Amino acid sequence: MSFRAIFFDIDGTLLGRDKRMPPSTLHALKKARENGVLLFVATGRVTPMTYFLRDYFDFDGFAAMTGQYCFDKNGKVLHTLAIDPEDIRLLMQLQKEEPFPCLIAEGRECFAATPAKQIEDHFLRHNLPSPPVYDISRADCHEVYQLMV
Structure with a gap:
């Protein structure tokens, strides 16, 4: 049995300049699905x-x-590649010495290493609430997949 799949980026691929999906893109997705192609973001x-x-x-x-956190449409996690918790501890130590804007992303949750207007503005542009400040005790029980500085 063989599978066919297409992977799409979001900005400029699935969404136009107006940040909406054009009808032509939606039509193409539906046609691909009708032809048995699996469709991923x-x-x-x-x-x-x-x-x-x-x-x-x-x-x-x-x-x-x-690609650090992959999941199917039902939320089942298919693949992960976490950052070493010691690296997260080091990051948080650096934040104490000289804070800088940094987003810490777990699988389904995001946090700010310290409060930062840049992070708040970024989430606001996506109509999402500002992330809470990260608690280092999470490093022992929640994997981190991405840092955005």
């Missing part, structure tokens, strides 16, 4: 910044955070 975005796509189309899965 592949993006550098953190997971919460992909959920809105479900309002447009029922994708088969997502490769979020540049």
Whole structure:
């Protein structure tokens, strides 16, 4: 049995300049699905910044955070590649010495290493609430998949 799949980026591929999915793109997705092709989103975005796509189309899965966290349309995790928790501890130590804007992304949640207007503005542009400040105790029980500085 063979599978065919297509992976799509979001900005400039699935969404036009107006940040909406053009009718032609939606039509093409439906035609591909009718022909048995599996359809995935592949993006550098953190997971919460992909959920809105479900309002447009029922994708088969997502490769979020540049492939660090992949899941199917039902939320089943297919692949992960976490950052070493010691690296997260080092980052947080650096934040104490000289804070800088940094987003810490777990599988389905995001945090700011310290409060930062740049992060708040970024989430606001995506109509999402600002992420809470990261608690280092999470490093022992929640894997981190992406850091955005």
